Amino acid sequence: MKFGVIVFPGSNCDHDAYHVISKHVGQPVDFIWHRETNLDGYDAVIIPGGFSYGDYLRAGALARFSPVMTSLKTFAESGRFVLGICNGFQILCEAGFLPGALIRNRDLHFICDHVFVRCENSDTPFTNELSQGTVLRLPIAHAEGNYVCDDLTLQALRGENRVVFRYCDEQGKITAEANPNGSRDNIAGICNRERNVLGLMPHPERACEDLLGSSDGRDIFRSLAATLAGVA
C-alpha cells in the first residue's frame, strides 16, 4: 500500500502526515507537489492542513484549481481513498468532493485547542478500528471550521450515516458547549456517499504520540491501513 501527501503552497501539516504514515503506519509515502497530475500507484492520498494559497479569497478556494485536483477527482471516483484534514477538508468542500462549506468560527477567533469528538460511524474505511461512540481527544487549529450546509444536505448526511465525527464533551455527550466553532449539528467530519473520501477539521496526525498530548489519532490511520490491507 502506498500513500501520498499533497503539498500546496502554504500547506504546513504535510510533514506531520508524512511522519505518521512512515513511522506509525509503517508504509511508503511520498510528498506530491500540487502541480503533479499522475497519481498512479497511490492507494490513499492525504490533503494536509495549512493555509493553501494563504487562504486568499476563501479557505481552500484556490487550491481547487491546482493541476493535481483534476487527477484527484478521477482518483476518488475510482474508489481509492482521500483523507482531508483541516485545510484539506476545506479544499474538499470547495472542490465539491464533499457537501457544505466551512465558514468563520462562530466567535471569530482562531482556535488552537484539544477537543473531544465522537465517532458516529465506525463502518467507514477510516474508522473501522474504532467502536461506534468512541470519544477521541484531538487538537484543532483553525479560524474557518464552522461547518454549514442547507437542511436538505444535513438530512442526507444524517440519513446516509455520513456524519463521521461530531464535537462532544469528555463523556461523549453532544452539547452546544462542546461545539468549539458553531458547526451545524456539531459536525467535525463527514464522508462522501461512497465512503472513500473523508474530511475532518481536527488533526489526527498531530495526535499520534503520547508526548504530543494524545495518541487517539492513530486509530484513524490504523483503520485506513487495515482497509488497504484488506483491499490490496
Added chain:
Amino acid sequence: MKAKVYVKLKPGVLDPQGKAIHHSVELLGFAGISDVRQGKYFEIALDDTIDEEAARDSVSRMAREVLSNPIIEDYRVEIEA
C-alpha cells in the same frame, strides 16, 4: 470596460465578522444600526476586444465558479462602460 462583482453571504448564514463590526461601530457611538453584513467587492478590468454582453457572461461565470461559493454566498455583477 470594467466589471464590478459584489459577493455577499446568503441571508441566514452567520456572519461573525459583521457582528463584530456592528458591535464596534456601536461602541464608537453610532446609533440606530440594526445589522451589519460584510461582503466582498471585486473590480475586473476588461479590454476593449469583448462586448458588453460577452463581458457580462464571462464575469458572471467567474463570479459563480470562483469569486463566490454558491453554498454560502450570492453575487451580483455590474458592467460599466
